[in-house]
Amino acid sequence: MAISxxxxxxxxxxxxxLSYLKGLGENAPANISSAAVAEALNLGPxxxxxxxxxxxxxxxxxxxxxxxxxxxxxESFLGYDDVTNAIVVGAGKLGQAxxxxxxFEHYGLHILAAFDSNPELSNQxxxxxxxxxxxxxxxLCARLGVHIGILTVPAxxxxxxxxxxxxxxxLAIWNFAPVRLSAxxxxxxxxxxxxxxxxxxSRHLAERFQ
Numbered sequence: 228m229a230i231s232x233x234x235x236x237x238x239x240x241x242x243x244x245l246s247y248l249k250g251l252g253e254n255a256p257a258n259i260s261s262a263a264v265a266e267a268l269n270l271g272p273x274x275x276x277x278x279x280x281x282x283x284x285x286x287x288x289x290x291x292x293x294x295x296x297x298x299x300x301x302e303s304f305l306g307y308d309d310v311t312n313a314i315v316v317g318a319g320k321l322g323q324a325x326x327x328x329x330x331f332e333h334y335g336l337h338i339l340a341a342f343d344s345n346p347e348l349s350n351q352x353x354x355x356x357x358x359x360x361x362x363x364x365x366x367l368c369a370r371l372g373v374h375i376g377i378l379t380v381p382a383x384x385x386x387x388x389x390x391x392x393x394x395x396x397x398l399a400i401w402n403f404a405p406v407r408l409s410a411x412x413x414x415x416x417x418x419x420x421x422x423x424x425x426x427x428x429s430r431h432l433a434e435r436f437q
Contacts, residue, residue, distance in 0.1 A: 241301060279297075312375070316376055317388070318348050322341055340356055341359070385406045
């Protein structure tokens with residue numbers, strides 16, 4: 228089953244299930260039910276059962292899922308067991324922070340390099356990974372078959388950078404720029420709007436302290 232055919236909210240919850248199960252460590256039971264997962268994560272058991280139904284493994288009545296098999300199914304389904312190469316465009320503070328985050332490796336994402344239009348950053352390294360000039364981006368993507376781009380440039384430069392990524396064969400863009408991007412059909416753009424998230428947090432605090 229293609230991931231694109233799965234409801235977005237289900238796709239957002241599956242990594243949460245995986246994180247919980249792996250976090251059990253040595254205390255993980257041999258078998259676990261969807262109801263137990265739901266209770267631990269404060270979710271509805273029916274919802275969890277429906278979400279896990281998209282996986283290529285099934286639970287058994289009374290015994291539930293084999294925990295190790297469920298973890299493996301989640302990792303495989305989400306692509307965490309298959310390393311995917313990515314690049315960063317925009318080697319400022321946010322871009323370099325993402326380059327240095329080792330946790331991406333646990334999710335099957337490997338950042339190869341960053342690209343920036345600032346000549347002072349060219350040929351430097353961050354977390355052992357090169358920062359290259361933008362003119363080298365198309366060649367690297369073509370040679371190494373890179374299809375994921377992480378965009379951390381200012382809003383004013385985001386669309387141009389997006390166009391360069393698309394022209395270089397990038398099929399999925401993780402956009403941290405505070406602007407909506409335009410891309411051809413078949414190119415997925417995942418927006419991370421930190422301003423919106425902060426607004427939600429601030430509103431929550433305002434309501435609590437009214």
